[in-house]
Amino acid sequence: xxxxxxxxVLIIDFGSQVTQLIARRVxxxxxxxxIAPFQSAEEAFKRLTPKAVILSGSxxxxxxxxxxxxxxxxxxxGLPVLGICYGEQTMCAQLGGKVEGSDHREFGRAFLxxxxxxxxxxxxxxxxxxxxxxxxxxxxxxAIPPGFRVVGTSTxxxxxxxxxxxxKYYGVQFHPEVVHTPDGAKLLSNFxxxxxxxxxxxxxxxxxxxxxxxxxxxxxxxxxxxxLSGGVDSSVAALLTHEAVGDQLTCxxxxxxxxxxxxxxxxxxxxxxxxxxxxxxxxAADRFIGALEGESDPEKKRKTIGRLFIEVFEEEAKKLGGAxxxxxxTLYPDVIESVSFTGGPSVTIKSHHNVGGLPERMNxxxxxxxxxxxxxxxxxxxxxxxxxGSFIGRHPFPGPGLAIRCPGGVTREKLEILRSADAIYxxxxxxxxxxxxxxxxxxxxxxxxTVGVMGDGRTYEFVCALRAVTSVDGMxxxxxxxxxxxxxxxxxxxxxxxxxxxxxxxDVTSKPPGTIEWE
Ligand SMILES: Nc1ncnc2c1ncn2[C@@H]1O[C@H](COP(=O)(O)OP(=O)(O)OP(=O)(O)O)[C@@H](O)[C@H]1O
Ligand SMILES: O=c1[nH]c(=O)c2[nH+]cn([C@@H]3O[C@H](COP(=O)(O)O)[C@@H](O)[C@H]3O)c2[nH]1
Ligand SMILES: NC(=O)CC[C@H](N)C(=O)O
Ligand SMILES: [Mg+2]
Numbered sequence: 001x002x003x004x005x006x007x008x009v010l011i012i013d014f015g016s017q018v019t020q021l022i023a024r025r026v027x028x029x030x031x032x033x034x035i036a037p038f039q040s041a042e043e044a045f046k047r048l049t050p051k052a053v054i055l056s057g058s059x060x061x062x063x064x065x066x067x068x069x070x071x072x073x074x075x076x077x078g079l080p081v082l083g084i085c086y087g088e089q090t091m092c093a094q095l096g097g098k099v100e101g102s103d104h105r106e107f108g109r110a111f112l113x114x115x116x117x118x119x120x121x122x123x124x125x126x127x128x129x130x131x132x133x134x135x136x137x138x139x140x141x142x143a144i145p146p147g148f149r150v151v152g153t154s155t156x157x158x159x160x161x162x163x164x165x166x167x168k169y170y171g172v173q174f175h176p177e178v179v180h181t182p183d184g185a186k187l188l189s190n191f192x193x194x195x196x197x198x199x200x201x202x203x204x205x206x207x208x209x210x211x212x213x214x215x216x217x218x219x220x221x222x223x224x225x226x227x228l229s230g231g232v233d234s235s236v237a238a239l240l241t242h243e244a245v246g247d248q249l250t251c252x253x254x255x256x257x258x259x260x261x262x263x264x265x266x267x268x269x270x271x272x273x274x275x276x277x278x279x280x281x282x283x284a285a286d287r288f289i290g291a292l293e294g295e296s297d298p299e300k301k302r303k304t305i306g307r308l309f310i311e312v313f314e315e316e317a318k319k320l321g322g323a324x325x326x327x328x329x330t331l332y333p334d335v336i337e338s339v340s341f342t343g344g345p346s347v348t349i350k351s352h353h354n355v356g357g358l359p360e361r362m363n364x365x366x367x368x369x370x371x372x373x374x375x376x377x378x379x380x381x382x383x384x385x386x387x388x389g390s391f392i393g394r395h396p397f398p399g400p401g402l403a404i405r406c407p408g409g410v411t412r413e414k415l416e417i418l419r420s421a422d423a424i425y426x427x428x429x430x431x432x433x434x435x436x437x438x439x440x441x442x443x444x445x446x447x448x449x450t451v452g453v454m455g456d457g458r459t460y461e462f463v464c465a466l467r468a469v470t471s472v473d474g475m476x477x478x479x480x481x482x483x484x485x486x487x488x489x490x491x492x493x494x495x496x497x498x499x500x501x502x503x504x505x506x507d508v509t510s511k512p513p514g515t516i517e518w519e
Contacts, residue, residue, distance in 0.1 A: 007114070007198040010050035011032035014058030014068050014086050020332055020475065021177040022054055022084065022188070024374065029189040030200035032207070034372055035332075038207045042071040052080045052196035053089025057175065061139050062086070062093045069094055080168035080196045082120075082188075085137055088171030095145035095169075099161055102202045106135035106156040112174060118151040118163045119195050120170050124186045133160075133174035133181045140173065160288050168195055204380045205254045205319070208240065211369045215244035215452040218367060222324035225364070226251045227309070227318055228279065229399060230267030230269055233329030233370055235391050236454045241327050242277055243385075249327075250278045250315050254309060257285025258401030258415065261423040270440035274388055284312050292403055296447075298519035301410070302351045310362055317364065326364040330371050331378065333474050350515065352399070374473040395440045396474065404519040414462075417500040418445040419465045428490040438480050441468035443494075444507075444518050452494075452502035461502035464494055469516055 009026050013019045013035050026033040033054075036044030037152045045053075053074050060067040069090055074081060083091035089099045112133045114125045125131055133154070141159040144150065148169070152161030157173040164170075170191065176184030192198045219241075225240045228251040241249050251271075255264040268281050291304050317323035329364060334352040370378055375396065402422070406414050422443040429435050444465040452459040466487070468480035491504035507514075 002113070007031055007202065008048050008050045008194060009052045009054060009196070009198070010041070010045055010048055011035045011056060012070055012074075012087075012449065013037050013056050014060060014090070016057035016059070016084075016086065017176055018175060019056040020374070020473075022056060023332075023372070024473075025177050025185050025188045026054070026192055027202070027377070028185065029192050030202050031192045031198045031234070032202045032210075038068045038070070042073055045071065045073055045077075050079065051198055052082070052192060052318070053077075054191075055081065055083040055091060056278045057085035057087060057136070057464060059125050060086065061101065062089045062099045063139060063432075078167075082191045082195075083169075083171040084177070085135075085173060085175060088159075088173055089137075089139055089141060091157075091169065092141045092143075092145055092148075092162075093173050097141060097145040097148070098143035099139050100142045102138065102140045102156065104140075106154065107140040108134065108136070108158075109180065110135040110154045110156065110174065112152045112154050112160055114152055114161075116149065116151040116163075118161075118170075119165065120161070120163065120172075120187055121151070122190055122194055124190065131183060133176075133184070134178050135174050137173060137449050141171070157334045170195070179408060200400075204377070207373075208384050211240050212244040215241055215367060215369055218365075219245050219248065219325055222248065223317075223322060224249045224325040224327060224367065225313060225320070225323045226273070226327035227313060228253050228267075229329070229397070230263070230270065230333045230391075230394075231329065231397055232382055232387070232392055232394055233331055233375070233378055233396075234327075235329070235387060236378050236385060237367075237369055238277065239275075239382075239385045239387065241367065242275075247278075250280065250320055250323075251331040252280050252282060252313060254282050254284050254312050254334075254388045256288040256305070256308070256401060257412075258288060258305075258403045258410075260397065260402070260426075261419050263397075270390065278410075281315060282312055282316060284308070287312075289404075289410065289412060289415070292383060296408055298404065298407075299351055301403055301519065302400055305403060306351070309399070314363055314498040323364055325367045327367040327369070328360075329378075330366075330368040332372055332374055335371060336405050339414070341440070343456075348519075349518070374475075376472055395435075395438070395442075404517050405442060405444045407444070407518055412448050413500075414445055417498060418443060418464075419499055420498045421494045422446065424493050425466055425490050428493065430488070432486055434480075434482075434486075437470075439466045439471040439474075439477065440516060441480070443464075443467070445501075450503045454502065461500050463503045463505060464498075464501045465507050466490065467507045467516070467518075469511070474516065475511075477516055479506075479508045481508060482506070 117127045147164040148162045154160040162171045176187045228234045262505045427441045446463040469477040471477035
């Protein structure tokens with residue numbers, strides 16, 4: 001699906017962990033952008049006809065044979081180009097400069113000396129001043145290509161910022177996209193507005209219109225089903241599609257037996273109350289749990305769930321007389337964590353069921369109108385569409401559901417124990433008025449039994465781990481700092497009320513190094 005936009009910035013991804021933040025900053029500056037992996041950058045360039053290009057960082061080294069490059073068409077196009085870190089390095093390597101490995105590596109906080117005024121710094125940094133930036137590199141540029149001049153230096157990088165104002169090419173060794181470069185967002189804004197001359201009038205309202213247009217174009221008069229979980233992503237995807245193609249759309253909610261307590265019926269009730277959309281509830285619990293029993297490898301569990309989801313969607317489509325398209329609420333973080341770019345080891349962390357977990361062959365084409373967005377952006381779009389607050393504010397819930405919160409094998413009995421503990425935990429969170437302060441909270445049932453004493457008798461039961469995180473976009477997260485009173489209260493209730501759990505622990509791992517879910 002392509003969102004056509006007159007003022008688009010193309011971000012070429014070489015596998016940096018923070019590429020998505022470049023996209024955020026550009027959109028925050030009111031300019032639409034899309035990220036394309038370097039392997040398909042040329043195709044994306046032709047498809048999007050962008051007005052400016054940004055080259056991301058990378059774990060690769062330009063010094064290595066076979067390391068990725070920006071397609072030549074970018075430099076032939078005459079468009080403004082900003083290279084960030086590896087992006088600067090490859091730009092220099094490609095245009096006649098030189099990059100070398102260095103023993104003065106810079107990771108984290110560094111200081112940039114402004115050697116010359118330049119449009120990138122306009123209104124932000126003046127010549128002769130010094131500013132904090134964030135670096136993460138080992139290689140460095142040792143000679144700049146003809147036409148460039150140096151505009152900023154740091155201890156480890158003599159060419160920490162370079163500019164060829166004639167051709168509108170800029171390169172920075174530091175990362176303007178991260179918050180640890182406090183003025184970084186302003187530099188990116190200068191690039192898209194002052195240098196590339198883009199208007200900055202892009203908003204979520206515009207996105208809504210463009211997405212609806214793009215769905216209409218993709219779907220034509222085909223029949224569409226939407227995988228609806230009741231989460232904010234799929235709800236927004238369903239509403240957009242409904243606005244686009246009306247009654248060509250049927251929504252399907254799969255109760256895979258891995259939902260939270262009463263969730264399936266609540267979602268159906270909530271949707272029927274607010275919307276006049278055909279919604280089918282499929283009971284597939286036996287099928288999912290049957291296939292998962294005895295499987296304890298997290299990736300295999302995820303792939304099994306992905307496969308079954310599609311099988312169910314295909315069967316339901318058949319019952320409806322066939323469907324050509326499947327709408328999913330896939331977001332950018334689902335994509336980035338599931339995809340591994342060869343050449344730039346942006347590695348597979350986990351296969352999100354709706355991306356890496358999908359079977360190779362599927363009868364329907366995917367419609368994923370939110371594939372470029374982050375959760376907080378989807379919430380803004382949801383508001384734009386008039387989605388009730390009760391949907392917008394819901395904590396995310398992963399498609400594979402409780403299965404990935406039961407590390408090891410899944411059984412009906414374990415799921416039941418976990419479901420009860422999770423419901424109590426969330427109830428306590430709501431009662432304490434903490435639901436909206438927390439980004440996501442849930443219980444995990446560990447495959448470990450411990451000894452306890454209850455009512456003077458010995459118990460030997462499971463351990464329940466509680467998780468709660470704060471986050472903006474799910475890409476990074478910190479554990480939520482509860483007061484101990486709260487944790488004690490929740491733990492006591494869980495142990496007293498749920499048979500099968502005799503111990504509760506709290507997970508204090510941030511992301512990274514952990515992930516939010518346990519599998
Ligand atoms: N039980 C389900 N039935 C039908 N589709 C589902 C189900 N669970 C997940 N999906 C599909 O998988 C997609 C990804 O799930 P994910 O949990 O990331 O998003 P969500 O449920 O829409 O939102 P949230 O992240 O807020 O829970 C959903 O957008 C939806 O299309
Ligand atoms: O729909 C989904 N399908 C999946 O397979 C999946 N795995 C993780 N998540 C959710 O994504 C966010 C980040 O999770 P992690 O830090 O565990 O990767 C968190 O909000 C997770 O709940 C998933 N959502
Ligand atoms: N963050 C980056 O883009 C790093 C580029 C390259 N890998 C280096 O170490 O210099
Ligand atoms: Mg969900």
